[in-house]
Amino acid sequence: MQNNRKYNLKQLCTDPVWISTRYFLLFILFSFQQLHAQTQQQLGQHDGPYFFYEAGNTKSVRVVDGKIQVDNSLKEPFSVSTEDGQYHFEVSRHPITVPKExxxxxxxxxxxxxxxxxxxxxxxxxxxxxxxxxxxxxxxxxxxxxxxxxxxxxxxxxxxxxxxxxxxxxxxxxxxxxxxxxxxxxxxxxxxxxxxxxxxxxxxxxxxxxxxxxxxxxxxxxxxxxxxxxxxxxxxxxxxxxxxxxxxxxxxxxxxxxxxxxxxxxxxxxxxxxxxxxxxxxxxxxxxxxxxxxxxxxxxxxxxxxxxxxxxxxxxxxxxxxxxxxxxxxxxxxxxxxxxxxxxxxxxxxxxxxxxxxxxxxxxxxxxxxxxxxxxxxxxx
Incomplete structure (x- = not known):
């Protein structure tokens, strides 16, 4: 049997089902926003670069101003920065050898x-x-x-x-x-x-x-x-x-x-x-x-x-x-x-x-x- 029940605004605002649904949706939205904010905070402002050698190619991964940057082209010298951006310097790769004892x-x-x-x-x-x-x-x-x-x-x-x-x-x-x-x-x-x-x-x-x-x-x-x-x-x-x-x-x-x-x-x-x-x-x-x-x-x-x-x-x-x-x-x-x-x-x-x-x-x-x-x-x- 079809439910033809209609709600006016006043009834809707006091309906327990609607109130529960509304608060549930608000909770989900708030949780998502909090998780997103937490992830952004945890990611940090500056990190890297990390150089990956994959399938004959070089990929760099770094974080700049809180955003991840992935680049398949290697530019040298490359910049390195501390988390707070206070210290920064440039580096170029060099040959790696096993040190003496x-x-x-x-x-x-x-x-x-x-x-x-x-x-x-x-x-x-x-x-x-x-x-x-x-x-x-x-x-x-x-x-x-x-x-x-x-x-x-x-x-x-x-x-x-x-x-x-x-x-x-x-x-x-x-x-x-x-x-x-x-x-x-x-x-x-x-x-x-x-x-x-x-x-x-x-x-x-x-x-x-x-x-x-x-x-x-x-x-x-x-x-x-x-x-x-x-x-x-x-x-x-x-x-x-x-x-x-x-x-x-x-x-x-x-x-x-x-x-x-x-x-x-x-x-x-x-x-x-x-x-x-x-x-x-x-x-x-x-x-x-x-x-x-x-x-x-x-x-x-x-x-x-x-x-x-x-x-x-x-x-x-x-x-x-x-x-x-x-x-x-x-x-x-x-x-x-x-x-x-x-x-x-x-x-x-x-x-x-x-x-x-x-x-x-x-x-x-x-x-x-x-x-x-x-x-x-x-x-x-």
């Missing part, structure tokens, strides 16, 4: 760690210590810069830091110097697809173009190729650099520096499940491996702290006078085992703002703590 010492070796997407603090200390100038150019001559891992995660300017290191690496070599970037645990986390500490802007960008953010760092990308070429351990003279530390398992003669570097590179872009199929990968990417082990600088039993005798044996095996690590954060740059081990990881933004220590400078055989005010640099060993 051992380098000759130079007059000065600057040591930093764990910048974690904080470009302002990273650039500030480089500029203050005359490693770069106001144009982001290498001014450290034939000296060396070591960054002991962990650019990924926490901050919103991961790409600008990586691109600046990439750029300075090439400029340093032309000046007779070197830039060393070593892998950290946050590099291995992201490469296996763990985004626990990754800012939303990166994940939203990846989702928007139908990829996982891990894919942005595959061997089919420029920065992925570059990152997967990097070492886990390196020496400059008799100074040894590694992200987290060396456990007693590293006393095994099979873990030479080349063996560690080659094995980490081989499994870096593997998933956690794939790594677990390998005894070597399970160790190297585990809590006792060089990317995660804290027992060199933390004495709590759960970290299996390294004894003095084991440390001395370790230093003999690797022919090292001193070992420099990041990973474990301290209020100030710290030394352990009577100056044989140095922990360089500090809260970079907080220490920059409060005038605290930021890293180390090895100069003329002396070790100095460095600050954003170069006049505060002081010898500690």
């Amino acid at each position: 051992v380098y000759r010492p130079s007059d000065k070796i600057m040591v930093l760690s764990d910048p974690h997407g904080d470009f302002a603090s990273f650039y500030a200390i480089l500029k203050a210590q005359k490693v770069v100038n106001a144009n982001y150019e290498w001014t450290f001559g034939n000296n060396q810069l070591v960054v002991i891992g962990d650019v990924f995660d926490r901050g919103k300017d991961v790409l600008p830091i990586f691109w600046l290191i990439y750029k300075l690496e090439h400029e340093a070599v032309k000046a007779g110097g070197q830039v060393h970037f070593l892998l950290g645990n946050h590099e291995e986390m992201l490469m296996r697809g763990n985004y626990k500490y990754t800012q939303d802007k990166y994940k939203v960008l990846a989702d928007s173009i139908g990829k996982s953010y891990r894919d942005f760092w595959s061997s089919e990308t420029e920065l992925g190729r570059w990152l997967q070429s990097k070492n886990t351990m390196e020496k400059i003279g008799d100074y040894l650099f590694v992200h987290a530390g060396l456990s007693t398992a590293m006393l095994d003669p099979k873990w030479t520096i080349p063996a560690v570097n080659d094995s980490v590179r081989r499994y870096l872009f593997h998933t956690k499940e794939e790594r677990q199929q390998s005894e070597a990968a399970s160790f190297l990417f585990g809590s006792e491996g060089p990317l995660w082990y804290r027992g060199m600088v933390v004495k709590e039993e759960k970290y299996h702290p390294l004894g003095e005798e084991d440390l001395n044996n370790m230093m003999k095996i690797y022919a090292a006078k001193q070992i420099f690590v990041g990973h474990t954060i301290f209020p100030e740059v710290s030394s352990f085992y009577e100056g044989k081990v140095y922990g360089v990881n500090v809260s970079n933004e907080s220490n920059r703002l409060k005038g605290r220590s930021r890293g180390l400078l090895i100069e003329g055989g002396k070790i100095k703590v460095i600050y954003d005010d170069i006049t505060k640099n002081k010898v500690i060993n």
Whole structure:
């Protein structure tokens, strides 16, 4: 039977079915607007560029003023900007080679760690210590810069830091110097697809173009190729650099520096499940491996702290006078085992703002703590 019931405006406004329908539609509209606004906010204002090599072509993906730009033509030099647009510089691609394991010492070796997407603090200390100038150019001559891992995660300017290191690496070599970037645990986390500490802007960008953010760092990308070429351990003279530390398992003669570097590179872009199929990968990417082990600088039993005798044996095996690590954060740059081990990881933004220590400078055989005010640099060993 056909319903010929008619409503006037007054009746319609008080009809419970109509009221429910109206509020449901308003809720859907409001939710969509909120989701859209949230997505735009999470995407960020600036990111990239990321270069993908697909089917013989190069595709760049970047975010400019909150909008995704995809370009199939490569223009060099290309611009890089921080999230807030305050810092920006130009970069050109350069050949990627696997670094050596051992380098000759130079007059000065600057040591930093764990910048974690904080470009302002990273650039500030480089500029203050005359490693770069106001144009982001290498001014450290034939000296060396070591960054002991962990650019990924926490901050919103991961790409600008990586691109600046990439750029300075090439400029340093032309000046007779070197830039060393070593892998950290946050590099291995992201490469296996763990985004626990990754800012939303990166994940939203990846989702928007139908990829996982891990894919942005595959061997089919420029920065992925570059990152997967990097070492886990390196020496400059008799100074040894590694992200987290060396456990007693590293006393095994099979873990030479080349063996560690080659094995980490081989499994870096593997998933956690794939790594677990390998005894070597399970160790190297585990809590006792060089990317995660804290027992060199933390004495709590759960970290299996390294004894003095084991440390001395370790230093003999690797022919090292001193070992420099990041990973474990301290209020100030710290030394352990009577100056044989140095922990360089500090809260970079907080220490920059409060005038605290930021890293180390090895100069003329002396070790100095460095600050954003170069006049505060002081010898500690």
